[in-house]
Amino acid sequence: MGSAFSTTISDPTQFATVWDDTETEDSASLRTYDYIVVGGGTAGCVLASRLSEDRNTTVLLIEAGASDGNIFSKIPLGFTNLYKTAVDWAYTTVRPWQVERYIGPVESFWVARGLFFRKIMGLLLKPLDSVLNALIYHRSSPDDFDQWEKAGAKGWSYQDLEPDLNANKPVQGIGEFTAFVDDHGTRNTTARAYLTPEVLARPNLTVAVHVTVEKILFTRREPLTAYGVQLAKSSSSPKFRVAVSKEVILCGGVVGSSQLLLLSGVGPKEELESVGIECIKNLGSIGKHLIDHPTSGPLIFRAKPGYSLDYLNSPLSGIYAIGNWFMTGSGPLSSKPMSYGAFLRSDDARFFDTSLGNVKDLTTSPGSPDLELTWTPAVVPSLTTKGRPGEHGVTFVMLYLSTESDVDAILRGVRFIMRVAQTEPLRSLLDPRPEPFRKDDYFWPGNSDPEKITDDELRAWIRRNGYPACHPVKLIFLWSLNLVSLYLIKAGTCRMGTSPETSVVDPQLRVHGISGLRVMDASVFPTHVSGHPVGPIVAMAEKLADMIKASQL
Numbered sequence: 029m030g031s032a033f034s035t036t037i038s039d040p041t042q043f044a045t046v047w048d049d050t051e052t053e054d055s056a057s058l059r060t061y062d063y064i065v066v067g068g069g070t071a072g073c074v075l076a077s078r079l080s081e082d083r084n085t086t087v088l089l090i091e092a093g094a095s096d097g098n099i100f101s102k103i104p105l106g107f108t109n110l111y112k113t114a115v116d117w118a119y120t121t122v123r124p125w126q127v128e129r130y131i132g133p134v135e136s137f138w139v140a141r142g143l144f145f146r147k148i149m150g151l152l153l154k155p156l157d158s159v160l161n162a163l164i165y166h167r168s169s170p171d172d173f174d175q176w177e178k179a180g181a182k183g184w185s186y187q188d189l190e191p192d193l194n195a196n197k198p199v200q201g202i203g204e205f206t207a208f209v210d211d212h213g214t215r216n217t218t219a220r221a222y223l224t225p226e227v228l229a230r231p232n233l234t235v236a237v238h239v240t241v242e243k244i245l246f247t248r249r250e251p252l253t254a255y256g257v258q259l260a261k262s263s264s265s266p267k268f269r270v271a272v273s274k275e276v277i278l279c280g281g282v283v284g285s286s287q288l289l290l291l292s293g294v295g296p297k298e299e300l301e302s303v304g305i306e307c308i309k310n311l312g313s314i315g316k317h318l319i320d321h322p323t324s325g326p327l328i329f330r331a332k333p334g335y336s337l338d339y340l341n342s343p344l345s346g347i348y349a350i351g352n353w354f355m356t357g358s359g360p361l362s363s364k365p366m367s368y369g370a371f372l373r374s375d376d377a378r379f380f381d382t383s384l385g386n387v388k389d390l391t392t393s394p395g396s397p398d399l400e401l402t403w404t405p406a407v408v409p410s411l412t413t414k415g416r417p418g419e420h421g422v423t424f425v426m427l428y429l430s431t432e433s434d435v436d437a438i439l440r441g442v443r444f445i446m447r448v449a450q451t452e453p454l455r456s457l458l459d460p461r462p463e464p465f466r467k468d469d470y471f472w473p474g475n476s477d478p479e480k481i482t483d484d485e486l487r488a489w490i491r492r493n494g495y496p497a498c499h500p501v502k503l504i505f506l507w508s509l510n511l512v513s514l515y516l517i518k519a520g521t522c523r524m525g526t527s528p529e530t531s532v533v534d535p536q537l538r539v540h541g542i543s544g545l546r547v548m549d550a551s552v553f554p555t556h557v558s559g560h561p562v563g564p565i566v567a568m569a570e571k572l573a574d575m576i577k578a579s580q581l
């Protein structure tokens with residue numbers, strides 16, 4: 029797979045013009061491309077590939093991260109070994125006041141930016157979804173997209189996107205996930221799927237890696253127009269510039285695109301000026317909001333030996349499994365992290381105690397789910413930790429799929445999981461060994477008697493252990509300005525809409541009031557979808573490519 033990226037370049041002298049520090053709007057002396065795509069993540073790889081299909085169109089794709097990762101970026105079960113490494117932006121949140129508002133006080137927490145905030149091409153994989161994500165392909169409820177269109181996002185209904193979403197999946201129910209794993213047992217990404225060796229060989233496509241775009245360049249006369257970007261290998265290395273004849277398309281993800289707009293002087297005037305950035309376009313919604321799906325945190329049940337993947341934690345078994353995957357592309361490491369999932373409604377009395385707590389219906393229709401239940405056959409106390417040696421287990425997690433977190437909805441889900449664990453065939457595989465547990469042990473509450481645990485104890489456990497599902501579609505404010513928080517609000521960093529007062533891009537994904545500048549990544553979602561975002565992001569990027577190509581005819 030590595031050879032697929034052999035034609036990427038990382039030396040800016042090969043594709044850009046060195047900048048001599050003179051402020052000028054003269055782009056004639058700069059190397060020029062028809063399109064500059066910023067960010068080779070899930071969306072960016074799709075756009076670069078599709079736009080360069082026309083051999084008369086020149087495209088420059090710029091990615092801050094690597095063109096491909098190490099072996100763990102290819103092994104489906106290997107991705108957790110990449111967290112907090114060079115391919116992870118590894119941001120932590122500060123001031124999580126929104127979390128407190130909905131979940132309760134929490135510590136700042138690390139957020140894998142891979143697909144969330146990937147730093148390797150194809151993030152979705154962190155590229156098709158990113159190398160850091162859990163590989164789940166999912167379409168979400170059709171009503172989520174129809175709601176977008178009703179709110180003004182014309183052209184983005186489910187019917188509009190369906191030709192690009194492929195597989196037909198039921199909205200509610202239980203089933204096996206479709207995953208981004210190819211026939212050779214290797215993780216797939218949009219980089220691998222869209223930037224094949226044949227695509228990279230196109231003379232009109234330039235793919236630059238290990239290069240960060242630092243700002244967008246604008247002409248100051250009306251209409252305000254993006255005429256290129258400034259880039260560098262690192263903040264201390266020489267600066268380069270490239271010009272664009274048609275459009276700059278930001279695909280930097282929920283953090284990257286908003287951050288770049290803000291650093292370029294596009295955003296809320298007062299906030300920009302308060303940190304010394306000259307505001308050249310006052311757009312109040314940029315970087316204002318972040319939505320993610322909150323989770324219950326890991327609900328772990330001790331299992332009998334032989335039924336889980338925990339044996340892979342022993343060095344000998346781990347090395348054997350890697351060797352097996354390397355030689356044959358099969359074995360346990362080629363399996364999906366989460367093979368199955370259930371999409372349910374918390375007001376469905378067949379499964380949930382609907383008298384429990386107070387849950388508002390925030391779904392887009394009676395047919396849309398608000399809870400997702402999934403599990404993995406291993407002890408997973410957190411995204412970055414493994415179980416203690418010799419322990420075996422299964423880890424369940426409940427995701428709340430609406431735009432506002434609701435502890436009681438998750439509570440209904442947790443009670444449901446605890447009931448399921450008392451039924452066959454799961455019950456016989458578990459090894460509850462009732463014993464007095466400290467509530468901070470990761471087998472609590474899974475291993476304890478559910479009858480002896482109160483709802484308030486479970487609510488407190490959810491508040492303590494819940495974490496974001498890494499499906500952010502917007503950001504509260506610039507990470508680098510130290511103002512981020514997770515969870516909530518009904519608007520997004522680069523949200524699509526019709527009004528510049530409440531949104532950032534129009535339904536053609538053009539930044540309001542600026543020519544030659546679009547955004548296409550998860551940050552443009554008008555509201556969150558009730559599922560996993562990579563499928564919709566790819567479909568939207570495909571659709572935008574069609575729109576741009578049609579407009580050139």
Ligand SMILES: Cc1cc2nc3c(=O)[nH]c(=O)nc-3n(C[C@H](O)[C@H](O)[C@H](O)COP(=O)(O)OP(=O)(O)OC[C@H]3O[C@@H](n4cnc5c(N)ncnc54)[C@H](O)[C@@H]3O)c2cc1C
Pocket residue numbers: 066067068069070071072090091092093140141142143144145146147148149150151152153154155157158160161162163164165166239240241242279280281282284285288497498499500548549550551560561562563565
């Ligand atoms: C742990 C984890 C598990 C997940 N599991 C799933 C799952 O199973 N299924 C699913 O559908 N989704 C999953 N996601 C979410 C999904 O991966 C993301 O929503 C998706 O990848 C976002 O795509 P994007 O195009 O918006 O941005 P990204 O894929 O994040 O792409 C942005 C790219 O831009 C680059 N970039 C940013 N700024 C700059 C700059 N200034 N200059 C140059 N390059 C820049 C970044 O390095 C990155 O490569 C998961 C995410 C995580 C972190």
